[in-house]
Amino acid sequence: KEDIDKIFDRFYQVDDNRLNTVAAPSTGIGLSVVKGILELHHGSVSVESKPAYGSIFIVSLKKGNSHFSPNEIMKASHEQNEFIKEEESAAVKNGQIFKNVMITEIDTFPQTPAETSSEPTGTEEKSTILIVEDNKELLQILQDILNPIYNVLPAHDGAEGLDLTRRYKPDLVISDIIMPNISGTEMCMMIKNDFETCHIPVILLTALSSTEHNIYGLQHGADDYISKPFNEKALITRCNNLIRNRLIIKNKFSHNIDFDAQSISNNPIDQKFLDTINRIIEENFDNPAFNINILAKELNISRSSLYSKFEALTGMTPNDYVIQRKLKNAADLLKNNPDLNISEISDTLGFGSPRYFSRCFKKQFNVSPAEYRKNQFIQPST
Structure with a gap:
């Protein structure tokens, strides 16, 4: 007192x-x-x-405002009035205020043709984002923010979020941390430890903004961390960056298959998957009977899982990748082994017949194997 x-x-x-x-x-x-x-x-x-x-x-x-003098009254601009209206639509959760500060212009970072050309479904389709949030008001706010740009799937807790991630394989998951049944951190760890989903980026959204909590989330596989109350533009930018980075990686891979698995993914499960595929292909270079069914059997996964996983990581089908690996080796043999004729190279790489080999080679390099070899040894005129 x-x-x-x-x-x-x-x-x-x-x-x-x-x-x-x-x-x-x-x-x-x-x-x-x-x-x-x-x-x-x-x-x-x-x-x-x-x-x-x-x-x-x-x-x-x-x-x-009659008690204010004229000098004390500041007329608000149209933008300020809009800001105030949006400020009034605040959602309350666990004592935290999540302010819906809308922005008038959203930077969606349009992708260049080079960045989107590797998408098998075409550039006209939106990417899909799964939002996992148990607070209904905040879930609706997030949907309103992201719906103009992405296909949005809502989930109301970690268990539903995990189920939808496994079922639909979204391009990105945004999740709250503190939720019933399964927390966001637990769900993230399950996603990142599952072969079918570990390539999917995850953003954790939380009111726990301390450095320790950020580090804890990142250690459990989160790709990014956003604190509440969040800024819409920052949220959209981070979503765009994570999705666009995957498209850029796919595009680079489609133009250069000599990849390091670590450059495709930072997840150990994905890295082992890609390294194992390369090893199996190399061991079967001279096997004309080698196909995707054999590759899937060697990997101990289904054919459909092989296709969906490999395309999600690289933007290519496994069939196209096997052919490109063989054709790259064929180009090296034509250049560095002049003693090998076309038929021998075809047999060495398991093409089945020289005719089929020549057809595939010309489709890839726009010249026949013989023309390619000839061009490698033409000396430039002085």
Whole structure:
């Protein structure tokens, strides 16, 4: 009680030794700032306190603006009025305010043809984002933000989010952390440890903004971390970046199959998958009976799983990749082994017949194997 008349004074601090609770460090200016702002608006703040019960702060403000002088009234711009309207649509969850501060222009970072040409479904289709959020109001806000740009799938908890991820294989998952049944962190870890889904990027969205929580989420496989309340433009930009990075990697791979598995994915499961595929193909270069069914059997997965996983990582079908690997080796043999004739190279790489080999080679390099070899040894004129 003896502090009541002083707590609104700047830099005044209550003696924490007389309190039964552990208080956070204080600067003693918060209530002074509140009082100053209210007085500028011709309002007031007071406090009623009762030992063992707590304190009640009462803020009083007059309605309308007749009590302001002309010099005290600042006319709000159209943009400010729109901002205020959006500020009023706040969602409350676990004591946190998630403000829906809409932006008038959204940067969607249109992809160049080079970046999207590797998409098997074509550039006209939107990418798919799964949003996992147990707060209905915030889930709706996120859907409203992302729906103009992406196909959006909603999930209401971690268990449903995991099920939808496995069923639909979205291009990106955005998930809250604190949820019933399965937390966002647990769901992320399950996604990243599942062969079928570990390539899918995950953004964790949380009110826990400490560095320790960020590191914890990233250690469990999250690709990015966004703190609440979030900025719409930052959220959209991060979504765009993660999805576009995957498209760029696919495009580069389709133009250069000499890849390092680590450049395709940073997930150990994906890296092992790609390295194993390369090893199996190399071991079967001279086997004309080698096909995708054999490759899937060697990998101990179904043919459909092989196709969907490989295309998700590289943008290519496994069939096209096997042919391109063989043709690249054929080009090296034509250049570096002049003693091998076309038939021998065809047999070495398991093409079945020289005619089929020549047809595939010309389709890839626009010249026949013989012309390619001849061009490699033509000396430039001086």
